Amino acid sequence: MQYALLIYSEPGEPEDLDAVVAAYNEFTSNVQSEGIMVAGEAPHPVETATTVRVRDGAATHTDGPFAETKEVFGGFYIVDVPDLDAAIAVAERLPGSWWGSVEVRPILDFNQAQ
Amino acid sequence: MSQASAALETVFRLEHGRVLATLIRQVGDIDLAEDSLSEAMAVALTAWESGIPENPGAWLTTTARRKAIDRLRRAVNYTSKQAELMHLAQLEQDENSPEEEELAVIDDQLRLMFTCCHPSLSQDVQVALTLKTLGGLSTQEIGRAFLVPETTMAQRIVRAKKKIRTANIPYRVPAESELAGRLSAVLQVIYLIFNEGYLSATGDHHLRRELSTEALRLGRLLTSLMPSQTEAAGLVALMSFHLARFDARTDEDGLAVLLEDQNRSLWDHETIREADRLLTNTLEAGGSGPYVLQAAIAGVHATSPNFDETGWEEIAFLYTQLHALQPSPVIALNKAIATAFSTSAQAGLSEMDVLSEALARYPHFHAARAKLLDQLGRGEEARQAIGAALDLTLNAADRAHLEAELRMLEN
Numbered sequence: 001m002q003y004a005l006l007i008y009s010e011p012g013e014p015e016d017l018d019a020v021v022a023a024y025n026e027f028t029s030n031v032q033s034e035g036i037m038v039a040g041e042a043p044h045p046v047e048t049a050t051t052v053r054v055r056d057g058a059a060t061h062t063d064g065p066f067a068e069t070k071e072v073f074g075g076f077y078i079v080d081v082p083d084l085d086a087a088i089a090v091a092e093r094l095p096g097s098w099w100g101s102v103e104v105r106p107i108l109d110f111n112q113a114q
Numbered sequence: 115m116s117q118a119s120a121a122l123e124t125v126f127r128l129e130h131g132r133v134l135a136t137l138i139r140q141v142g143d144i145d146l147a148e149d150s151l152s153e154a155m156a157v158a159l160t161a162w163e164s165g166i167p168e169n170p171g172a173w174l175t176t177t178a179r180r181k182a183i184d185r186l187r188r189a190v191n192y193t194s195k196q197a198e199l200m201h202l203a204q205l206e207q208d209e210n211s212p213e214e215e216e217l218a219v220i221d222d223q224l225r226l227m228f229t230c231c232h233p234s235l236s237q238d239v240q241v242a243l244t245l246k247t248l249g250g251l252s253t254q255e256i257g258r259a260f261l262v263p264e265t266t267m268a269q270r271i272v273r274a275k276k277k278i279r280t281a282n283i284p285y286r287v288p289a290e291s292e293l294a295g296r297l298s299a300v301l302q303v304i305y306l307i308f309n310e311g312y313l314s315a316t317g318d319h320h321l322r323r324e325l326s327t328e329a330l331r332l333g334r335l336l337t338s339l340m341p342s343q344t345e346a347a348g349l350v351a352l353m354s355f356h357l358a359r360f361d362a363r364t365d366e367d368g369l370a371v372l373l374e375d376q377n378r379s380l381w382d383h384e385t386i387r388e389a390d391r392l393l394t395n396t397l398e399a400g401g402s403g404p405y406v407l408q409a410a411i412a413g414v415h416a417t418s419p420n421f422d423e424t425g426w427e428e429i430a431f432l433y434t435q436l437h438a439l440q441p442s443p444v445i446a447l448n449k450a451i452a453t454a455f456s457t458s459a460q461a462g463l464s465e466m467d468v469l470s471e472a473l474a475r476y477p478h479f480h481a482a483r484a485k486l487l488d489q490l491g492r493g494e495e496a497r498q499a500i501g502a503a504l505d506l507t508l509n510a511a512d513r514a515h516l517e518a519e520l521r522m523l524e525n
Contacts (some may be wrong), residue, residue: 083283104234104281
């Protein structure tokens with residue numbers, strides 16, 4: 001079963017960028033070698049975001065992220081593990097959960113959606 | 115209700131959690147298991163007219179399993195999920211021997227308990243699911259107990275079951291490495307259910323007592339399944355000591371009676387002896403966690419012949435231990451009260467004075483302080499303290515108590 005691990009953290013460059021990058025590299029290579037990583041990407045900083053809404057056929061484009069919250073979306077992994085407990089265990093190893101937070105969401109399987 | 119249907123009702127209620135726990139493992143889905151069990155119970159209503167079978171749980175499990183197979187067969191089509199097909203194939207295989215089933219039933223109930231109390235579900239949801247599945251309470255009863263409209267409670271339960279299914283919350287007992295944390299969530303839910311019955315000032319008496327009794331039943335089930343877990347045993351002893359005093363805590367008008375004024379002959383002394391044995395065994399097994407300590411405190415109260423002869427020194431010691439595990443000003447206040455009885459009013463008051471900032475808005479703090487000030491002959495300060503307690507108390511019964519004390523001080 002696939003789960004998205006959505007990383008949220010406060011915007012801005014971390015003080016110890018090298019350590020953060022090293023922690024992420026280690027996590028990525030671990031989940032790759034465990035054979036549970038499906039995908040993982042990170043967007044450019046939140047200043048580059050545009051939010052799109054279409055209402056009654058008309059689109060509005062807004063500068064910035066969806067909601068003005070302190071923590072913003074900073075990247076994601078998709079992992080393939082047996083159940084939620086296993087996905088939560090991976091999320092706890094994800095560096096983003098050590099200072100920001102990681103939202104764990106099951107991935108909808110369109111082939112089997114009811 | 116006829117006698118026969120009352121007997122059925124009792125059997126259904128007793129077997130509900132056991133049977134459902136096994137069905138959920140077998141059919142892999144809470145809703146399907148619940149629907150199949152309801153069908154099986156409907157069949158039982160007529161099938162058992164001539165008498166209840168020797169092992170009603172096994173009868174219900176087998177019948178419900180067949181109903182689940184029928185339902186799954188009807189539902190199987192090209193959109194079927196792999197998981198459904200797998201469960202159908204497993205269900206259609208030969209049944210296990212009764213001995214194997216009996217062993218599995220124990221694990222199943224633990225699985226269900228841990229799934230209902232999974233940390234990815236909010237605590238109010240954990241409570242509702244536990245009562246619904248293991249307790250066999252209706253959505254209406256659970257709503258009434260927690261003062262939530264039935265429709266709201268129904269939605270809460272539906273959402274929880276959907277999350278369990280969609281997010282694939284596993285149906286298993288946690289591994290040793292995570293057991294401590296997960297077990298404490300289960301104990302917390304059980305104690306919450308108990309206190310909802312024991313402490314809530316509202317709701318009808320019968321339902322409240324039933325909630326507390328149900329919590330005790332769940333706790334006993336947990337200790338029978340995990341006998342080496344001392345905190346679970348501690349919680350059972352704690353709830354038993356409390357429950358033994360249930361009826362003595364209110365007078366004919368339903369008003370609260372303080373511990374010192376309770377008629378101790380109304381306490382259930384058989385339950386107290388049983389709880390005391392369990393506590394002794396648990397302490398001998400090395401139990402020293404928060405529930406064990408709270409049980410030990412409740413035990414000292416429950417086994418004292420009267421209020422004045424209470425083992426206050428022991429209580430003060432136990433509160434000190436508890437405070438070391440769970441530092442809180444309220445626990446420190448209880449320790450100070452025990453000190454006042456075991457040592458002197460002055461010693462208790464000194465311990466309380468340290469808490470005056472942290473507990474400034476806690477009426478019991480001011481009420482307890484007033485008593486000690488009065489004993490020390492500091493009447494004016496005592497009256498002020500009662501006044502402070504009154505300013506913070508809304509509950510009519512508590513106000514009446516405080517006002518009576520104030521009148522006594524003024525005379």
